[in-house]
Amino acid sequence: MxxxxxxxxxxxxxxxxxxxxxxxxxxxxxxxxxxxxxxxxxxxxxxxxxxxxxxxxxxxxxxxxxxxxxxxxxxxxxxxxxxxxxxxxxxxxxxxxxxxxxxxxxxxxxxxxxxxxxxxxxxxxxxxxxxxxxxxxxxxxxxxxxxxxxxxxxxxxxxxxxxxxxxxxxFALPALFLVLLAPKFTNKQWVVTLLVTISTALFIALSSFKNAAIPLAALFGALTFYVLTSHAGRKPSHAN
Amino acid sequence: MQTDIWVAIIVAAIGTYALRVAPLLWTQRHFNKHKANNSEAHLPTWLSVLGPLMIAAMLGASLVPKAPSASSWIATCVATAITILVWRKTKTLGLPVFLGVAVFGVIYWCALHFL
Known part of the structure; x- marks a missing residue:
């Protein structure tokens, strides 16, 4: 790819x-x-x-x-x-x-x-x-x-x-997203952030707020990323 | 269809296009300004972080089967694992997706008929 x-x-x-x-x-x-x-x-x-x-x-x-x-x-x-x-x-x-x-x-x-x-x-x-x-x-x-x-x-x-x-x-869509996202699991910080984002979106999509799943999960993921970054005390590393 | 409904649809279409194109024009202008000053432009970190996160969120939301049931969830889990394995092996785009969908179909059919 x-x-x-x-x-x-x-x-x-x-x-x-x-x-x-x-x-x-x-x-x-x-x-x-x-x-x-x-x-x-x-x-x-x-x-x-x-x-x-x-x-x-x-x-x-x-x-x-x-x-x-x-x-x-x-x-x-x-x-x-x-x-x-x-x-x-x-x-x-x-x-x-x-x-x-x-x-x-x-x-x-x-x-x-x-x-x-x-x-x-x-x-x-x-x-x-x-x-x-x-x-x-x-x-x-x-x-x-x-x-x-x-x-x-x-x-x-x-x-x-x-x-x-x-x-x-x-199922072609999640399979495609999976393949596109796989190369971005580059380090521990991104692995945790991406898994949190995926889980949050899945959880929200199962509730009655399906339309809010993508923006809310992305925001929650961003929050996770910054918490991990500040915890590690280093400069943010990019996934791409 | 009534004219006012068409007006609403046209406004929604123009608004959706504006949400897609306006950020492009703003960011291109920002990058071109830096280029003119011989300096390198960067996206704000929060914005570049949001890119992969939006894809991750789309993945999470799309993993929910259209008709959630034990069969479709089993099929989703197995097909997800197969898609990852094939991607790790081939690092291509089309084959993992094709095999993921095929495995989803087979597992879904088997689960429906034998569970």
């Missing part, structure tokens, strides 16, 4: 994005089904996936609109769920070469794309990075859009016919 590949950036990005299909398509199909049940048409559900393109917040927005919640509140809650995205781009900037394409490409900066980019970009030639990001984003975005459309058109029958799609394929 840390080797620089001889493949073109775009091709490598598409290949790296393939594991995302297992996680994106089943969830997008579920979104399509839920949006239809909430009174949206297939076209409307698909357009939401095209323009908002942020998993959990789309479910929340559709559910709140369907329940008749005030629209300003639905928008605020959507943005609140997505606020974690503000830490993604700054963490990638040190690895991004100059290009006018980056601001446009940020529409594709989902959780999973960030995790992939944070691991892959540091060990890639600058000349390949824009194309790599395009490749990986295209796979993810199109699978999300296609999955939503499929869910809207035939979601119920699809999940009944292939229940494995709904219950097994989503």
């Amino acid at each position: 840390n080797q620089v590949s001889s493949k073109s950036g775009l091709k490598q990005g598409i290949i790296d994005g393939l594991p995302l299909l297992g996680g994106y398509i089943p969830v997008a199909i579920s979104f399509g089904v839920i949006a239809i049940q909430a009174g949206f048409s297939t076209l409307e559900a698909t357009l939401i996936s095209v323009f908002i393109y942020a998993g959990a917040s789309q479910f929340l927005l559709v559910a709140m609109v369907a329940s008749g919640a005030p629209l300003w509140l639905a928008v605020c809650m959507t943005l609140l769920v997505n606020i974690r995205h503000v830490v993604y781009a700054p963490n990638l900037v040190p690895y991004l070469p100059q290009s006018r394409a980056w601001p446009y490409l940020m529409h594709g900066l989902t959780d999973q794309i960030f995790a992939l980019a944070h691991t892959r970009l540091p060990c890639m030639e600058d000349a390949k990075k824009v194309d790599w990001f395009k490749g990986v984003s295209i796979v993810a975005w199109f699978s999300w859009i296609l999955g939503t459309a499929l869910g809207g058109l035939a979601g119920d029958s699809l999940t009944q016919k292939w229940p494995v799609l709904d219950s097994v394929m989503p």
Whole structure:
């Protein structure tokens, strides 16, 4: 994974994005089904996936609109769920070469794309990075859009016919995160911090505050990191 | 669909995009300013620490099976172990994920039918 590949950036990005299909398509199909049940048409559900393109917040927005919640509140809650995205781009900037394409490409900066980019970009030639990001984003975005459309058109029958799609394929996402995170277990401080963060997120996700699991666990992990750093009395060491 | 619902969706879409792009522009400006002054820019430590922690948090949250049951938890534990083992052996991206999902499917099916 840390080797620089001889493949073109775009091709490598598409290949790296393939594991995302297992996680994106089943969830997008579920979104399509839920949006239809909430009174949206297939076209409307698909357009939401095209323009908002942020998993959990789309479910929340559709559910709140369907329940008749005030629209300003639905928008605020959507943005609140997505606020974690503000830490993604700054963490990638040190690895991004100059290009006018980056601001446009940020529409594709989902959780999973960030995790992939944070691991892959540091060990890639600058000349390949824009194309790599395009490749990986295209796979993810199109699978999300296609999955939503499929869910809207035939979601119920699809999940009944292939229940494995709904219950097994989503394991692709934790497997991918695991592989992306594994190289960051570099020393005792990071091992403890990462394990605390993973456990906290798991525990919160099992409770009724699922949407808060990622930001709260990350904050708790950061607190753990600083406690360990100050306890060790040395300068923080980076995982990457 | 009513126009006001579309307005809400467009505002949510623009807001989400802004949350992704604005920090990029701010950080790029900060880095370019340092570059112009021939000095090296660094991310604040808290921000660079949050990067790996966000991935760890996503991992923890995504480990919860879609339909939690004894079968799905057993499958999750075994498939997680297999994914780590294959990664340690190959240090690649695709194969550990593929085998992790395959093992999850087999264990889940076996647990459902034989436990």
